[in-house]
Amino acid sequence: MKRLLLAAGIVFCAGCAPILVDRAMSGTPRAAGGHSAPGVQGEWRVTAIGSALIPAANAPTVQIADNRVAGRTGCNSYSAPLQAGGERFSVGNAVSTRMACGDRIMQQEHRFLRALESVEQVRPAGRQLLLLDGNGQVQLRLSPQ
Numbered sequence: 001m002k003r004l005l006l007a008a009g010i011v012f013c014a015g016c017a018p019i020l021v022d023r024a025m026s027g028t029p030r031a032a033g034g035h036s037a038p039g040v041q042g043e044w045r046v047t048a049i050g051s052a053l054i055p056a057a058n059a060p061t062v063q064i065a066d067n068r069v070a071g072r073t074g075c076n077s078y079s080a081p082l083q084a085g086g087e088r089f090s091v092g093n094a095v096s097t098r099m100a101c102g103d104r105i106m107q108q109e110h111r112f113l114r115a116l117e118s119v120e121q122v123r124p125a126g127r128q129l130l131l132l133d134g135n136g137q138v139q140l141r142l143s144p145q
Contacts, residue, residue: 040122041065044129044142049111058105060112062142069116073109075101080116089122089131115139 046060047053054060061071069091070079080094094113100106118139121132131140 040124040129043071043145045145046112046140047128047143048138048141049108049115050139052111054108058108060108061145062116062140073112075099075105075109078113084122089119091116091119093117112140 041064044062044064045056046062058074060073063070064082067082067084068079069082070077072078073096076097076099078094078096081092083090083092094117096109096113101109116131116139118133119131120134121136123130123132127144129142130138131142133139
């Protein structure tokens with residue numbers, strides 16, 4: 001029981017703790033095309049899920065560092081493993097807290113997590129960052145936070 005509580009506490013706090021970035025580590029995310037994307041790591045705000053624009057008030061956040069993405073969905077905190085290198089930028093299954101929010105925010109959270117888990121590529125676009133699926137379709141559009 002103590003191990004379960006400890007594991008739950010670590011997962012819960014993973015989205016809360018500041019993430020320190022060491023850009024020299026292997027596994028640094030790279031942009032589609034295999035070029036290093038030094039502006040990928042950091043804190044981002046989701047401005048669109050697919051083609052749906054997201055209001056800033058409850059926008060999900062994405063913190064990218066080394067082999068992990070974490071942030072807030074608009075309601076809950078989440079964390080997920082990240083595999084990156086070459087053209088690969090793959091987000092694994094996310095774990096999140098389980099607070100209940102209004103229907104609109106919960107639907108946004110579901111769409112966001114589903115889109116995040118489908119990401120296989122990243123492409124810088126000016127000051128924005130595009131997260132794409134395996135077919136090159138934009139799943140998430142991010143702006144610096």
